[in-house]
Amino acid sequence: MAESSFNNLTSLARALSQPKLELPELNEVSPTRPGVQVHRRRLLSSCNSVESTNEPLVSPSEEARVLVINTGGTIGMTIHDNVLAPKANAFVKSLRKLPILHDEAYAQQTCLYDYYSSESTLVLPMCKDCKRIIYTVLEYSPLLDSSNMTPDDWGRIGKDIEKNYQNYDGFVILHGTDTMAYTASALSFMCEHLGKPIVLTGSQVPIYEMRNDGRGNLLGALLIAGQFVIPEVCLYFYNKLYRGNRVTKVDAGSFNAFSSPNLQPLATAEVDITINWDTVWRSNTTAKFQVSTELNRNVGLIRLFPGITAATVRAFLQPPMEGVVLETYGSGNAPDNRPDLLEELKKATDSGVIIVNCTQCLRGTVCTSYATGKVLIEAGLVAGGDMTPEAALSKLSYVLAKKELDLEAKKKLMSQNLRGEMNVDLAGAKLCLSNSRFIQVIAKSLSVSCKEELQAIRDALTPPLACAAAKIGDVEALEALREMGTNLCLGDYDGRTPLHVAACEGHLKVVQYLLRHGATVYAKDRFGDTPLCNAVRFRHKEVVKLLRQTGAHFSRDKLEEAGTELCSLAASSDLEGLEIWSLAGADLYKPGYDGQTAIQVAQDSGKKEVVAFLVQIMSSNYKTVFGEFNSCDDDDDDEVNEMLCVCMPPPPG
């Protein structure tokens, strides 16, 4: 494998040295953004209360938006009758007074509250990279101690994320710590084809107290959700970002309350925030994000202990029980001298109950090294690998709710890795690029000795190599790079990913390949552009369609500026441009900076073919949204006419 990958890379290197081949030109693929943010600028200029500060105003392309869903937990609790309980409607007010969590001067200067029409929208002070993170807090009522949470609450969170998915770059869920590992695990399964970060956090001491861990946890979660495209449900606590379905609460009294025993953290927030990109889950889909709130409640956890009676096990496994996590000893062992117990387990699995074998140990995996483990396979249990009991339970709940699957298919899903919750490939650990000859040869010629330097070379070299392969449409080279462990969602020095480059070039096959192998449609380069913006700019219709199908969308600011862009395309009779903007999701009814819509511009300048073209797209968009209308039906005709009246200017006089 190493040899063939090396050969591929050699041919890639050879291809790169051919004179006819052009390396990606930054100017070509990184358009500037004329006419940006007209709407926000208008608001800014109408804002009278601008106080001058020394800080430069940040254009909205350098802003990220995060939705904070506050479900409760200690972070927002106060003491009543000597006990801690959640306090409603106090959280945002208190954040406003904390300069590390809200920059009031910037909010006033940029008319933040007017623009987002929300008093619950706040803004962090400027980040190191001059980025602003704007966050809106959605507070649930009632706020809950997480001991009171149920799967209904998980469903509510999931639905709120789904509803707001397009409007935010990331999501932070404030949650009590007691059941946070369960919620994080459940959300990780419920969120299908996730492309943006969802970060759960909370605290051990309320944010209102002088010494607390809430401020640091919230700040860290916001910085991660706003700055990095980590397409996972994560949990941030005490300077570490974990995969949500790998954590467990291990300490009731420490700020360091969580542990991820079988997977290293996804990121650490020390002097710098360092993301461990090799561990971050990579999306591999061309499907849109959706939340599945169907969960099966007939599931449970039972912990084996010496002397457990068969009667206890039998009672637990009675209908309506459909799925059970059995917490076993060590590497998945149970007594093999207890036929009564094994018989109860066998009876249950024969009658269709799925029983998953998870270890009681904090660290390690279930395997069949012992006779005492083998008996459980014979009893029909599914091996849970290194899953936490929290993850196994919520996975059961999610999988059992899939009505379209039969029992065998459900069991198979339980033993597969769905969201990085288990490691099923411990034996065949992948060849890592830092071990490959290619990198080693370069490292040697640069006299690199230590692992960190080798990694730095790998991280600097592989994204541009992947971008170069994307530029020439070379899927084979990309495959070779991937097989050697390259993370294809990483960007080059300008944050431009192979997907950006393939979108510019219109290489549909490469785009398809990348989307199935870890690329994210939400990657923004240093100019704030996504692959969708690039595909629109270079007019690659099929790529635009595929990116849209995968859930790509314009940002709020881009949608604002679309009106002006559409008017100028209409004025220059650019039908192709109008079509591609419409395919990319621009609203053809959106007025430009002077209040005119594209169709009005075309009408005023006598461009009949443009008017006809726009009417045609608008009516076919209308049919897609509202279904085919029957021309014999007067009511439907009225609806279409009404629609056309809206987009047409009023008759003269």
Ligand SMILES: NC(=O)C[C@H](N)C(=O)O
């Ligand atoms: N630290 C906490 O948040 C504990 C609290 N009882 C909760 O889970 O809501």
